[in-house]
Amino acid sequence: MRTRPFSLLICCLLLGSAHRLMSQIIDFGEENSYKQVFKQTDNFGPSYLDTLEVAYAKAPSDSLRLTILNDLSYYWHTRDLIKAYQFTQIGLGEARALDLPQWEGRFQITQGAILLRDEKLDSARIVLGLAMKRVRKEELPMLYAQLGYVAEREGDLARAAEYAMRSLKLGRQLRDVHAQALAYSDLSNLFWKQKKYDKGLEQGLLALNLFESRGLNDLDYDFTLYVVGNNYLALGETSQALKYYSHAIAIGERYGFYNNLSDIYISMADLYAQTNQLAQGEAAALHAIEYSELLHNNFMLMRSWLSLGKLQRLQGKYQSAISSLQKSIEIATADFGDAFFLSDAYQNLGKAYAGNHNYRDAYGAFEKYDELQKEVFTTEAAERMSLIETEFEVADKENTIQLQGIQIRKQRIVQTLGIVVIILLFLYLILIFKSARNNRRNNERLRIQNEEKEFLLKEIHHRVKNNLEIVSSLLALQSEQILDPKLRSAMVKSQQRVHSMSMIHQRLYQGKSLSHIEMKDYFQNLGNHVIHSYGLEERVKLECRMDPVRVDIDHAIPIGLIVNELLSNALKYAFPGERKGRIQVALTQKGGVLHLEVSDDGVGKVISDDALGTGFGTQLIALLTAQLDGEMQLVVDKGTSVSFEFQLSKAA
Known part of the structure; x- marks a missing residue:
């Protein structure tokens, strides 16, 4: 009989919570009717996608409806690629029906991000190429970032770095802080893959500073925390790595970034492996698998099974490790593209075979590992990365020179004004001297007044204590005249209550503070008094x-x-x-x-x-x-x- 009202109450609470969330992001009655998620606000929870889904069809204008729909499409790709693709198709259809090529280009950027994570790398590259002809210059940094991810997934780290550099230069031209931060984040990740961990950490921390200057937690900030953690982990600083991973997990769980959460738990498994906490590492790998399956993302799923296989191998569970690593390789398929992670899978498979005394299969796995390593770390790729690093450093130096030129001009202006300011300061110092002398006099006067007030307050507490003691004594005397035991007991208790209050005032005027007392000493004295009064x-x-x-x-x-x-x-x-x-x-x-x-x-x-x-x-x-x-x-x-x-x- 009690379950129905309780269920009704829960439903009402959920509806009320949904209404509050809706009003935080969208209120079509206001001029700024949509606070764009992760650009104007991050004050919401994981149900924000449900809010956008309800709201986009009710938007009063085409532009606002398409804005909400594009955000809905893009951020669904962090949780469920199938739903993300469905909403993107709706957006593309509406943009084409309204003959809005710029909006079609924006939805194509989102579509490229989804296709990339769905392992359709060629399709992603084609769609992003079409989008480049339609979007405005301000949207090119995001497009370059997605093209860089395609190149990275194909194992061409140098080309991925070139796209990151394009995005960085354009972000500086546009003064787009988010674009610059994202570019530094991508470079940090690429340096990590190239095993240049100090350089990767430097770029990652620079990215975090820029992200944090915006005051918003978003998908890219969350990913950068993970990348910085990876670089710390590779440098052997596990406590620092764990701090950044934990921060990233908190953001990922709040907003439902399943893609990032899968990434982070994979790295957490590696961290636990390094610190010999193998059971915790296996649990982290299973979390990664869970999020990858929710996301319907084979790339993440392959890496998650890889991390589980690593942990099982380190635990000596060679047969289980072989099974997990084989599953990882099977998920990768022939056109997987990312030789970096695939080579890691074959290397660990070879070690698992060797641990299981299956040396022939171990040799075959190591041979495949060597082939894939040559694809990743080619001489040409190393040279291109070196050129990009040089270009990056030159660009930074040019930027520094420009800043120094601006600083020199400012210094000249300061010098010109300096003489005038010095004269004014001299006159002002005279006034300050006189003012300081007056302030000293006033401060001395205030100090004396404060001491007088403190003395008066202590005197008040002293007199209150004395008056309460008189009342206590009168009650004690009166109780001696009463024959009725109950009435006499009541009088004695009243006397004790008054005494307990008088002790408070006694400690106030005897102590250093006029507003607080130390309770341990007070309890000791009060207790001894009460015990003594009972004999x-x-x-x-x-x-x-x-x-x-x-x-x-x-x-x-x-x-x-x-x-x-x-x-x-x-x-x-x-x-x-x-x-x-x-x-x-x-x-x-x-x-x-x-x-x-x-x-x-x-x-x-x-x-x-x-x-x-x-x-x-x-x-x-x-x-x-x-x-x-x-x-x-x-x-x-x-x-x-x-x-x-x-x-x-x-x-x-």
């Missing part, structure tokens, strides 16, 4: 097992009254007859929460309202707990323990 100092001992904690007066007084009540109840009921025992008081602070616990090793009797007489003590504890927005928990087991949690920000 049980020979039988009951108080322990304050806690570090010093400073608490403001708004919390200290209610907490003191609560502890006073609990000490009185423990002394009255926990140690009947001549029983000896111990009472413990502890107060700790974690963040914005205070945790108080008062416990005894007495008879474990539950104190009821009947036992308390009027029940005023119980009511007082409840009222004070509510005042501090606290929660109380009572445990009776071989004694009595009462614990509280108070919110520091909610004191009355």
Whole structure:
């Protein structure tokens, strides 16, 4: 009977959450009706694609609808290539129907990214070539990046670097920070593949600085964190690598970047292998396989099985390793293209065969590894990469020279103004000297006034303490005249409560702070006073097992009254007859929460309202707990323990 209202509540919450997400990104009632994802905002969760899917058909203009649809198409390729392709086809159809060639080119860039990840490298290159004739100059850096990825997947790292350099130069011309950051990121990845890890790390960190200057977490920033982690891992700095991988995983899981998550978990498997945490590494490889299958991406799936095979080989599970590595090679197919990872698969397969004493197959695998390595690290490729590095360094130097020229012109302007400024500064210094002299006088006056106010506050606390002591003494005298035991007990308790407050004010005027007191010393003195008032100092001992904690007066007084009540109840009921025992008081602070616990090793009797007489003590504890927005928990087991949690920000 309870499940239906609960299910209805959950549905309402989900709908409310979806509505809030929709309003964060899209509000067709505003002038800026679409805050473009990862360009104007990243304040959303993984359901943003569902929001875009609902919204794009309702867009009030063709341009806005196509913008939303293109973002929807592009970012689906990080989760599901099939759905990404479907939305891209819709976008291409609409762009052609509306005769908008620029939009057709944009969707072709997205289509090229999808075809690339679907292992259709030739088709991706053709589509991106068509897009180049249609898109504006501002969109060419993204197009060059996709062409670079095609070249990289085909094993032509030098040509991939050439495209990255084109994108970097154009990004500088356009002052496009994202384009420059993406180019540095791609160069970092290519240097990593060339085993030039120091250079790769340098470019990767430069890319991260540019990405972070935009203040947005996006797909490319997430990938760059992974690339920087790879370079740190290759340099043997595993703790740094793990830091960047963890950051990348957090972003990938928030936005559903399955492609990046698969990449990261593959590298995490390598990291765990290096640190001999083989079980964790195998789990990471299985995560990579899971994300690759969700993505329907054979390239990622091949690499994921490769990482699993590596871990199994290192664990001595040679037969399982052979099976995983063979599966990796089978997924790669004949036209896989990426000799870098394929060679890695054959190398590990050869080692697994050797570990399994199958030396003939091991020799064949190593022979295939050598062939693929020659494809990747050819003399021509090395020369082209060297030329690109030289070109890159020259471009950086030219950029530095231009910046220096601008700096020299600025220095001349500064020198021209310098003489005038010096004269003005001389006059200004005279004024500053006079002002500083006046400030010193004013500061001295303020210091004296502050000391006088501090003295007055201490005097106020001293007088409040004295007045409370007078009230306490009057209550004590009055209680001596009362014959009724219950009434007399109530008067004694009132006297103790007043005394607990007077002790707070005593510590305020005796201490260094006029707003906070140290509670450990306060509890010790309060407890000894209460025990002495019951005459049980020979039988009951108080322990304050806690570090010093400073608490403001708004919390200290209610907490003191609560502890006073609990000490009185423990002394009255926990140690009947001549029983000896111990009472413990502890107060700790974690963040914005205070945790108080008062416990005894007495008879474990539950104190009821009947036992308390009027029940005023119980009511007082409840009222004070509510005042501090606290929660109380009572445990009776071989004694009595009462614990509280108070919110520091909610004191009355």
